[in-house]
Amino acid sequence: MLNLVLFGPPGAGKGTQSQKLIDKYNLVHLSTGDILRAEISQGTQLGTEAKQLMDQGILVPDEVVIGMISNKLDSNKDAAGFIFDGFPRTVAQAEALDGLLKSKNSEISCMIALEVSNSELLNRLLLRGKDSGRPDDANAEIIARRIEEYNNKTAPVANYYKAQDKFCSINGIGSIDDIFTSISTVINDL
């Protein structure tokens, strides 16, 4: 199985590159952000609770997203592999994911980190906010909170995979196709 973690701060391009990876490698895309937004649009209780936090740029509790991922792994038993996008976002989530995959006799193949400067991120997110309609893209203060959450809680996840020798970093500035070529090279060398 090819199980990839796509890693990077908000606005790094994880969603864009995921789409291309799914097509090329036939992977199931699991984006916790997308799953949470689907819960919100369906008006579920989980969605209503998550929305309060997401609109402020704060992470939702680990057990909520771990439960969501566990369900998705169970409902995609025949997948050739997964691309995890926006998950794991804390070390506790990374540990839980290892446990879930192990129980299915599988493991993470590699974490691919997209490196993008803070100023470029802010520009991209404000631009995206103009047409994404996402409340958390709409103002600079909330975006700054998301980047702060990322630096405090999510950046340490890179060390978790470095310790397992599964970390690979890619320059996330450049054309979409050039970045995709760099990612594909990493995958083909696995």
Ligand code: ADP
């Ligand atoms: P981005 O990476 O652009 O910030 P996402 O769609 O991945 O966008 O996430 C949007 C919001 O959803 C986050 O700010 C957070 O509130 C919530 N969220 C998504 N994934 C997770 C996760 N794995 N753990 C906790 N909260 C999450």
